[in-house]
Amino acid sequence: VVMMLACQRFVSVVRNSRTLSRHVTTWSPVGAAFNAQQRKVDLFQKNGLFGVPALSTPAGFEVAQQRALRETEQLVEIACNNPPGALTVETFDQLSDSLCKVADLADFVKVGHPDPAFRDAAEKACINIGTVVERLNTNVELCRSLKNLLDNKEVLDSLDPDTRRVAELFMFDFEISGIHLDESKRGKAVSLNVNLLDLNNEFLNGTHLPNRIEKTALPEHIRHCFSIDGNSIQIGGLHADSPDELVREAAYKIFLFPNSSLLLCLDDLLTCRNELAKLVGYESFAHRALNGTMAKTPETVMKFLELLTDKLSDRTAKDFNLMRDMKMKMNSRSTVLMPWDHSYFSSAVRAERYKIDPSLYSPYFSLGACMEGLNMLFSQLLGVSFRNEQPMAGEVWSEEVRKLAVVHETEGLLGYIYCDFFRRPDKPHQDCHFTIQGGRLKKDGEYQHPVVVLMLSLPPPTRSTPTLLNPGMMENLFHEMGHAMHSMLGRTRYQHVTGTRCSTDFAEVPSILMEFFATDYRVVNQFARHYQTGQPLPKSMVSRLCESKRICGAADTQLQVFYAALDQVYHGKPQNRSTTDILKKIQEKFYGLPYVPNTAWQLRFSHLIGYGAKYYSYLMSRAIASMVWRQCFQKDPFNRDMGERYRREMLAHGGSKEPMLMVQGKELTLSLFFLATTFLPFFRVLRIQIFQNMHPFCNKAIK
Helix, strand or coil: CCCCCCCCCCCCCEECCCCEECCCCCCCHHHHHHCCCCCCCCCCCCCCHHHCHHHHCCCHHHHHHHHHHHHHHHHHHHHHHCCCCHHHHHHHHHHHHHHHHHHHHHHHHHHHCCCHHHHHHHHHHHHHHHHHHHHHHCCHHHHHHHHHHHCCHHHHHHCCHHHHHHHHHHHHHHHHCCCCCCHHHHHHHHHHHHHHHHHHHHHHHHHHCCEEEEHHHCCHHHHHHCEEECCEEEECCCCCCCCCHHHHHHHHHHHCCCCHHHHHHHHHHHHHHHHHHHHCCCCCHHHHHHCCCCCCCHHHHHHHHHHHHHHHHHHHHHHHHHHHHHHHHCCCCCCCCCHHHHHHHHHHHHHHHHCCCHHHHHHHCEHHHHHHHHHHHHHHHHCEEEEEECCCCCCCCCCCCEEEEEEECCCEEEEEEEEEEECCCCCCCCCEEEEEECCEECCCCCEECCEEEEEEEECCCCCCCCCECCHHHHHHHHHHHHHHHHHHHCCCCCHHHCCCCCCHHHHCHHHHHHHHHHCCHHHHHHHCECCCCCCECCHHHHHHHHHHCCCCHHHHHHHHHHHHHHHHHHCCCCCCCCHHHHHHHHHHHHCCCCCCCCCCHHHHCCHHHHCCCCCCHHHHHHHHHHHHHHHHHCCCCCCHHHHHHHHHHCHHHCCCCCHHHHCCCHHHCCCHHHHHHHCCHHHHHCCCCCCCCCECCECCCEC
16 A cells, blocks of 8 residues: 555564465554554553543542533623624534533443443443433523524524524524423423433343353353353344354343243333423424424425335345345255345355355455555545554543544644444444534633544453454444544534534445545555555455445345334334334335244333434435435545535535535535435435434434
């Protein structure tokens, strides 16, 4: 790989069990940092997590909370006692920033920290700050200060567009929280929201818990595939890629076996959400959640999903037939295609047709090589590069965490990305982007640098072998880095709308767009090289990999449609049926593979928490990202002019600009007609709006 800038070289020595051989491979400092074991760091010094001194111990969360609450009281006083103007909006944003700095950080720590004491303290902080947020959402005096601004035409006209928009977004959040209700009903709304915080935590924690079964219940020859604990076997995932059909079937039936307490939790959660929505004046929780998104209403979302199902039906049927034929060809015990077969046999079809063996690709996709590829891509497209930094003592929660400074060639430091990429006990097996600190323009004229965490679940490197990614892992890395760069490149005046703090059905566009770069042979050829020899991945292998994405794509999309439809129905008008009965019906209509008795997949649907009534966002964002790719980068994925325009007209605005306005300008035009004639005909009749989809004073993580 020819790097943009001169860099130091890294020499790796690989020892073979039979012979000692020396392979010289050149890596940039970034590649070297991710292809070697991390230098030991002190996790228990006074600097504290993310450089916050108070967070050197779990008790520090209480200190951080109290500081934020004192600042909150002062800012509320300022907002309520000053004449309406730009200062009002700035004060609201400071208030949001003060609470988010605790809540967002705690939101990550409660799931990502290896120490249970830190996790417990962080979870309490989330609940305490969340309770304060709900009270602020229904604070009449605070709302009146904002209403006085919005009702004063002279003052409103004097505001710049960003300030005016943020003011309107804050007011919108007040309205959906029930500010118009009488005191008694406002109190009830707060109680419902606080109850939801507990239910959300309970359900989310339950979705990740493994199920146990007596060891003797499974055939002896497959027990070693699972975690054995004494006389029981612990199953914490679907093992969907296992070549052993019995392993896949056992994992599916055991991992998805219904948990009665979690079923009750989900019922209570959905009931509570519906009651809250009805209380503040909406037909259903879905109507409340979607008011202001690009889709706007649940009716539009369901039309979207039904349209996709109709358009995909023939191709989906062909895909399932291909998988079924492959199952028969591999002498399966059964010829009936089951849900636990989808992932495995779709991969098998791709592998056979395009001669793809993931194990042959992995040596070329070392984590260091992939990080070099991202560094190279961002350097050429945006003039942005990564700089590896050694964390201070106590700054990180695991010695395997890498810290990257994101630096622009002329603007200097843009922000920090903490890369928590490697597996460890009690760490969730999910890929996520967490905002720790949002970017904003401070009073002194300095810009508050955004700070994010990217959490993956990759095998750690060893002394002789770096972390090797299969093609799917590589795409996931690019996807999550798309979220991170959205946060880094946003340069909004207000943190309330920074980076990914935008409409959920637009927030996935930059990350999904990165998947197109990850599967373009011109990009992959720039960084995919063997971790030992330095030889590039043969072009024929890259081409086959990219072409294989077209196989079984309809069935994969239909599975996402099923998830999105289930999410909509759960959050629509009450069905007076169990969540499992609803699952059966929706699976029959929107998927095509049979429901498996005595399973409850919905209890593993963690997106019901962060993406309640908005899971469709992945599908809609993919449609938009596809259009952006075709019009902007398909011809030349390294076009600097287009990269700069992409940043200027989309990424830089975060949530401060309506999403369709960001994609309807100059070369970034996504005409409604083009969408109408390709993928999304119903877009012609959408009323496009955007709104900040989380609490007005607190924003969450995105996946």
